[in-house]
Amino acid sequence: MILKGRNEGVDHAAESWLATTELAGNADAALRLSRAIDPIRYGFIKREPLNLADCIGTAADIVIELLIAGQVPTPCAIRAAVTNPPNMKSAEAREEERAEAKLLKAMVSADYDTLGEKLSSAVALHWVNHGIGPTWQEAWQSDAVVNWWISGLGEVPEYRLARNPMFAILDRAGWLASNRSPRSLCAGRRFHVRFYGDHVSLAPAATVGYLVARHIGIYRRLHDDHSPTWDELAAAATDAKGIPLFFNTNDGRAQQRWLVTQGWVRIEKDQLRRGDRAKAETRRRTALRKAAAAALQAA
Known part of the structure; x- marks a missing residue:
């Protein structure tokens, strides 16, 4: 059985292993680690499974870095990282990134209606002009988003730090809607009823x-x-x-x-x-x- 979906089939061993790390409670990381642990369940029949018992010390650090980078920590990926170590960030650097991400999330939460109206309008216009939704990256680079960040922060933050909280907050607020299909991003209910x-x-x-x-x-x-x-x-x-x-x-x-x-x-x-x-x-x-x-x- 091939499991699909962000919250389906997450391995309890993956959740337990992540519980002692900075990615505790991160559903996306748990799903990627689950795919590494039991690849057959996700349709990767020829992929070598990851043994968590081997993920200690440097190997554990590499697993965390791969997950943070949005990758599945397969044994092959870990061996490649051991041979050619990635630029491992210090604990202090990771703490600074977490603090910045928290600040960016707070900024969006405090003014999500303004940002939501601007961004949903830009997304709706993209549909009118192209007959399809923009990618998240394209929406992020729109004038509406760029100008909003510059007016509030003085600069545009790193995409990887602000993307998830921004789109998640605007989705929950009803300004945007999307699914797993490419270019599904569209204006949500709040965009349509904001004047009524x-x-x-x-x-x-x-x-x-x-x-x-x-x-x-x-x-x-x-x-x-x-x-x-x-x-x-x-x-x-x-x-x-x-x-x-x-x-x-x-x-x-x-x-x-x-x-x-x-x-x-x-x-x-x-x-x-x-x-x-x-x-x-x-x-x-x-x-x-x-x-x-x-x-x-x-x-």
């Missing part, structure tokens, strides 16, 4: 995505597996308070891209259907309700 005030739901993007998918599922059950149109969705879909999810049909149709990108909706034969993320969320909520009911009965 309280005329549309202010619920988080994930909540809106689930509600849209739920409405599609209910509609299909009531209409012999026929999907609603965007006219019908925009007119009927609301949040728990009865506030519309979309301002009008054009608004709903414009938001289709991020809903599809994040897996809440899929298009099949030109019809709106529930996406994989929506189905997974439904299963999760059903399991929670069953567990709660079982707990009440047991009490």
Whole structure:
């Protein structure tokens, strides 16, 4: 079985080994180390597995450096590093980088709406001009991002230090959306509804995505597996308070891209259907309700 996904199949041995290092709790590092430990599970049949028992001393330092660099620490990669040692950073240098990354994250957190509006606008314009999303690197190099960093920091920081916190914060805030597909980066819900005030739901993007998918599922059950149109969705879909999810049909149709990108909706034969993320969320909520009911009965 070939495992895919950032949080699927992470080896407990990898997590335990990383727990005593500076990468403790780093999901990406745990996934890369898991691939090195048990490559067959990830489809790399001919790759030599990594024995963590051998990863001590200099070898352990090399493993950490490879993980920090975004590489899978295969035995081959480690042997190459031993023969041609990388430029190993001192503990002081790594501490300085961590401090800088923390500062950059704090800056984005403090002003994410300003940055989010500027960057999502640039991403939306890229779609208009090219019919596809920019890469993260292209988005990072956009005038909107460059000018924002210069105005707040006086310079543009290193991409590798600021990229993950910046894009993660803007994704959670609903300004951006993306998936693992190349050039999937697109403007999120906040970009589309920023001018509508309280005329549309202010619920988080994930909540809106689930509600849209739920409405599609209910509609299909009531209409012999026929999907609603965007006219019908925009007119009927609301949040728990009865506030519309979309301002009008054009608004709903414009938001289709991020809903599809994040897996809440899929298009099949030109019809709106529930996406994989929506189905997974439904299963999760059903399991929670069953567990709660079982707990009440047991009490």
